[in-house]
Amino acid sequence: MNATQSPPLQNQPRFTPRGLIPTLEQRAIQLSQNRVTLVDANAGAAKTTTLALRIGEALARKLPPEQILALTFTPEARDVMRQRLLDVGVPATLAERVDVLTFEDFSARQLDAIDGDNLRTCTEPRQLKQLALAAVDRVGERYAGRLDSLELHTHSIAVSQFLEAQLTLKATMALDADIEFMDVEEAAEQLGVPVTDYLTTLEYEALRLDGGAGALLRGPFDATYDLACNLVGGARLAEQFPDYRLVLCDELHDLNEAAFRILEALIDRPQCYFVGAGDRDQVIYARLGASDAYLNQRFAARFPKLARYPLTFSYRHGPHLAYAMAAFKDKPVESNLPLRTEISQPHYDDAAHCARQVVEAVKRWKADGHALDGCAILIRDRHQSVAIENALIEADIDYRTPAMAGYLQRDEILFLRGMLAIALRDFRAVKSDQVRGAVVDALVAFSEMAFTARRIDHFKTQIAKSPDLLGELFLIEDEHRDGVEPTWRDVASVTTKRAVIDAIAWLATLDPATPAAQVLTELCERVQLVAAARRIFVRPYDAGVVNKSVDGLLAWAAASELGLADFWAAMNAREAFVRRKRAPKAVLIECVANAKGKEFDHVILPYLQADEFPHPQQPRRDEENLFYVAATRARLKLTLLSPSDTAARSSFLARLRLPQCSTAADTAITRNQAQQAAAASAPGRHYLTASYQEKDAVKALGAQFDMARRAWYVERGTDLTPFAPWLKK
Secondary structure (H helix, E strand, C coil): CCCCCCCCCCCCCCCCCCCCCCCHHHHHHHCCCCCEEEEEECCCCCHHHHHHHHHHHHHHCCCCHHHEEEEECCHHHHHHHHHHHHHCCCCHHHHCCCEEEEHHHHHHHHHHHHHCCCCCECCCHHHHHHHHHHHHHHHHHHHCCCCCCCCCCCCHHHHHHHHHHHHHHHHCCHHHCCCCCCCHHHHHHHHCCCHHHHHHHHHHHHHHCHHHCCCCCECCCHHHHHHHHCCCCCCHHHHCCCCCCEEEECCHHHCCHHHHHHHHHHHCCCCCEEEEEECHHHCCCHHHCCCCHHHHHHHHHHCCCCEEEEECEECCCCHHHHHHHHHHHCCCCEECCCCCCEEECCEECCHHHHHHHHHHHHHHHHHCCCCHHHEEEEECCHHHHHHHHHHHHHCCCCEECCCCCCHHHCHHHHHHHHHHHHHHCCHHHCCCHHHHHHHHHHHHHHCCCCCCHHHHHHHHHHHHHCHHHHHHHHHCCCHHHCCCCCCCCCCCCHHHHHHHHHHHHHHHCCCCCCEHHHHHHHHHHHCCHHHHHHHHCCCHHHHHHHHHHHHHHHHHHHHHCCEHHHHHHHHHHHHHHHHCCCCCCCEEEEEHHHCCCCCEEEEEECCCECCCCCCCCCCHHHHHHHHHHHHCCEEEEEEECEECCHHHECHHHHHCCHHHHHHHHHHHHHHHHHHHHHHHHCCCEEEECCCHHHHHHHHHCCCEEECCCCEEEEECCCCCHHHHHHECC
16 A cells, blocks of 8 residues: 555454454444544543544554644643553554644644744743733723723733633634724624723734734644634645644534634645544533534535544443433433443532532542542532532541632632731731732722732732731822823722722721621622622623622621631631642542543532523523533542422433433343453453452553453453452352
């Protein structure tokens, strides 16, 4: 076979994977002869493993590994793909020559190779803060007094919201829209963003791209965006792509317009074959431009001769959960695992009771001999963690919140902590300089003060040396009152700042033994925190999350029955608990949207009530997909916590049809156990009874893992003496 051509696939596979007997569905994808192949997969259906099989087949047919490109959307997914190649038996010397890259990796490499710019990449939002603030300055200079809807702020919350908005505009390629003859307010409305964010994005890009001369730096997603921009209309960069003969893409449900344009250009190269796998029911990153339109329509319109293949079998959980998901999404979902994934449904009377139920579920899990790091509490949004974190702390259970801050480090809570610190003259009780700086940012944001970022940073430096200076923040004149008076700046409400100053004066008159709940409730009313959140946060939903988070703090204060000074001490003690050196095995608390692509032995879903999940302010389809993602992260156990009042429960629970699915699932487990027993008695392998917790022990002894059956085994002829505790009787 000529190695410079796409391999002519035959009906019989040439690649035999290690530790896996492919299903008929996987074999069809491994041997697909279509130029464009889409895989419609279910959650846990071994998408990455199946793509690795396809790569193994191409290598077995002598396709040079340098002519294969596997694309992912995250570094974590990239690393998993690289590992799967080794798992299925691709020799390491070949696997390391295959290009397994994120879209960002690939795009940056192409841009650097062609233009030789080798630009600095800024991966953290804080690194982009100065560029964002410079863009805000330019918007103010150009549009001061011209637009009534212009709202320019420089505090950290405003910068964070802007960076998210410009990321959405880039992912969707919205800046390419035909808006040449619209005024800026019409253009912003059509693009679905506030006019301030639209104009700031234009100025931000002008600064980043040096007025069109070339990029000076790249933030998150900028390489993908820059490459996509240079592919419009068959621009020169497409002609300089490597001649990959096989391109694959994992997690295709995360595809956005910028990434789709890059895939188009790759597939259009001569003799290129493409295989992409995704689950349209896992489309949850709408803010990054993800849409099921790509899987459902866009690929078919662009490549009408494409072929679709299913991956219906889940290798993550057993039939009970598989059939519940089939009922929920009204699609075929199967499992060949002889695994009874337990689905538990405790009920609660109120938010605090729900948190206690979470703790009880964790305790039962640990009592059953399972590791805490195999347990994940997946919440709809961050406000739900307040009561849960407090309950875990009171139970002395370690937890971690990797992708979101614990509730004591969230802006709205930091603002209230700052107010109490000033009133009690005890900011030194906050030990972390990082948290102290965040308190300053929160005070500026929720007081709607108009300071330049430089001035705020200067004050933070002073605070780091002398924490007792915190109260002097409110003695500093706003920019428009100290002689600078830039006409562009959106002057913060004098009324809001005055209300905060008056509230501080009121707090100073209180007896430190005054009940904390009473003080905090009145404080929120005095500073008009609900109204401030609505002004500060662009989306009503986000403002609602902030207010619910504050409600959670007030509920804790009421339940504690502590006085103000004692409650302040308790807050700081709890922060110390969270910040202490953690045990290596800790429970995870995570928002559902951040858990996609992961799996856990035990998943706990709290607050499954009608006004929380599905959330009435969010698109129903998005909420369904979030719930599907959350439930399908579980391997061994899924705990669904819902109200005792049946009328208040999430409508999603009834759609699982658990009673109806249970009988069919029991039958499937019996079938799967018989199949596994037959496989265990077949020549070639001894299957072991090793549990997940025992995996390291049997692996160290030389056992291998069968990914299809999710079971460990040793080949016939192996000395079985070391494996005696795990041999099937």
